[in-house]
Amino acid sequence: MGTSAFKTVRGMRDFLPEQAKLMKYIEGKARRVAELYGYKEIITPIVEPYELLSAKAGEEVRSRMFVFKDLGGRDVALRPEFTASVARLVATTLKNEPKPFRLFCVGSIYRYDEPQKGRYREFWQSNYELMGSDKPEADAEILMLTNSLMKTAGLKKYCFKIGHVGILRGILSEEKLDDRAQNAILQLMDKKLYEDALRLVEHSGASKNCLTTLRNLVKLKGSKTLEVVERIKEHVEGYTKAMDAAENLYEILKLILESRCEVDMNVEAGFARGLEYYTGMIVEPSVPELDIALGGGGRYDRLIELFGGEPTPAVGIAHGIDRIMLALQLQKGMEEAEEEKTVMVIPVKEALKGEALKTSQVLRDVGISAEVEVMGRKVAKALEDADRRKMDYAVIIGERELKEGAVVIRNLLKREQKTVKIEKMAETIKGRQRS
Numbered sequence: 001m002g003t004s005a006f007k008t009v010r011g012m013r014d015f016l017p018e019q020a021k022l023m024k025y026i027e028g029k030a031r032r033v034a035e036l037y038g039y040k041e042i043i044t045p046i047v048e049p050y051e052l053l054s055a056k057a058g059e060e061v062r063s064r065m066f067v068f069k070d071l072g073g074r075d076v077a078l079r080p081e082f083t084a085s086v087a088r089l090v091a092t093t094l095k096n097e098p099k100p101f102r103l104f105c106v107g108s109i110y111r112y113d114e115p116q117k118g119r120y121r122e123f124w125q126s127n128y129e130l131m132g133s134d135k136p137e138a139d140a141e142i143l144m145l146t147n148s149l150m151k152t153a154g155l156k157k158y159c160f161k162i163g164h165v166g167i168l169r170g171i172l173s174e175e176k177l178d179d180r181a182q183n184a185i186l187q188l189m190d191k192k193l194y195e196d197a198l199r200l201v202e203h204s205g206a207s208k209n210c211l212t213t214l215r216n217l218v219k220l221k222g223s224k225t226l227e228v229v230e231r232i233k234e235h236v237e238g239y240t241k242a243m244d245a246a247e248n249l250y251e252i253l254k255l256i257l258e259s260r261c262e263v264d265m266n267v268e269a270g271f272a273r274g275l276e277y278y279t280g281m282i283v284e285p286s287v288p289e290l291d292i293a294l295g296g297g298g299r300y301d302r303l304i305e306l307f308g309g310e311p312t313p314a315v316g317i318a319h320g321i322d323r324i325m326l327a328l329q330l331q332k333g334m335e336e337a338e339e340e341k342t343v344m345v346i347p348v349k350e351a352l353k354g355e356a357l358k359t360s361q362v363l364r365d366v367g368i369s370a371e372v373e374v375m376g377r378k379v380a381k382a383l384e385d386a387d388r389r390k391m392d393y394a395v396i397i398g399e400r401e402l403k404e405g406a407v408v409i410r411n412l413l414k415r416e417q418k419t420v421k422i423e424k425m426a427e428t429i430k431g432r433q434r435s
């Protein structure tokens with residue numbers, strides 16, 4: 001096969017400079033939010049044991065993992081999320097460290113999803129985990145930092161969908177449905193296949209009362225968050241665990257209101273998420289322009305134990321950087337970053353190439369981005385090229401000027417040029433705008 005036939009693997013993308021810049025911009029915002037909230041960055045492997053990644057991921061994610069045997073015959077997979085890796089660390093290496101842990105990671109994630117807008121097989125997440133606290137203020141913090149990220153990234157309108165898996169699981173467990181049956185029902189609910197989910201509940205031998213309660217709950221939603229939770233409580237009367245869960249959700253939402261974290265929220269009693277490890281509050285931020293979530297998270301109090309660690313309650317969230325990029329483009333929210341000046345350094349003849357390299361270094365040393373003409377082009381051609389690429393300045397190195405310790409600086413937009421002493425070069429360039 002000729003090399004001309006090569007293209008990226010389905011679902012994998014190249015990021016050209018403009019997209020790469022946007023992605024790194026959002027990554028930078030995510031890292032800044034981590035710093036502001038005291039989350040320390042860690043870096044975990046992209047390849048992990050299949051057993052670890054599949055333990056509690058849920059059927060949906062498990063069936064979409066990139067799994068293979070490495071050359072040593074180990075069953076490994078590309079990470080389909082960060083949480084399992086972070087939980088592994090806390091269960092092992094960090095197990096004797098004082099709690100709470102606030103940990104942040106950012107990087108690529110792999111899932112064999114059907115490629116479409118906002119859905120790829122390689123995508124990027126920023127991930128925050130708060131481990132060691134079972135208190136509602138920890139859940140509230142995860143919501144607040146997500147709000148900070150959405151806001152500082154530049155999104156103008158977004159909303160959080162909030163629920164609590166303890167409500168549905170509380171009812172189902174009191175009806176003696178085991179974890180497997182519960183997981184299957186919640187998977188269907190996650191896909192909004194409520195009728196199928198209810199049918200499964202019915203077939204599992206649940207009571208009439210349970211079915212009626214669930215039927216009422218899946219219809220319950222609204223933006224007056226505390227009121228919706230009050231109504232949930234009325235419906236789950238008699239189911240003790242579900243009542244505790246609703247009370248917990250109430251406390252979290254009350255803390256959010258008290259914190260003055262201004263964010264549109266929608267409570268949905270029938271909201272479920274595909275990952276199996278959640279035990280409490282769950283959340284998905286979204287924007288009106290996209291019908292897919294920008295992130296997903298929640299409380300998972302038993303995962304670390306499952307990996308052999310001390311019982312460690314935890315709450316966390318992952319944000320889809322690719323989807324935040326899409327949302328920003330749709331909302332035209334990218335703040336106009338102060339464009340850096342760009343300079344092309346051009347020697348007028350071969351013998352001055354070394355001087356051109358030296359001058360470019362002088363510029364970079366004071367923080368100016370400089371490129372050197374490397375194609376051996378004549379000045380006129382090199383200027384034409386710098387202009388085509390919308391660079392701001394050309395610094396032309398000529399023999400006569402050099403003898404006087406000077407260079408020619410050409411403002412490419414204004415098409416003006418003047419001879420400037422080398423000591424004044426940076427000042428001249430920094431002090432001027434292209435437009």
Ligand code: AMP
Binds near residue numbers: 118293294297318
């Ligand atoms: P999840 O935990 O599955 O809800 O994933 C968390 C977030 O990761 C989602 O809300 C998306 O923003 C992002 N995400 C998940 N799957 C994909 C995908 N196939 N392509 C792009 N982003 C994704």
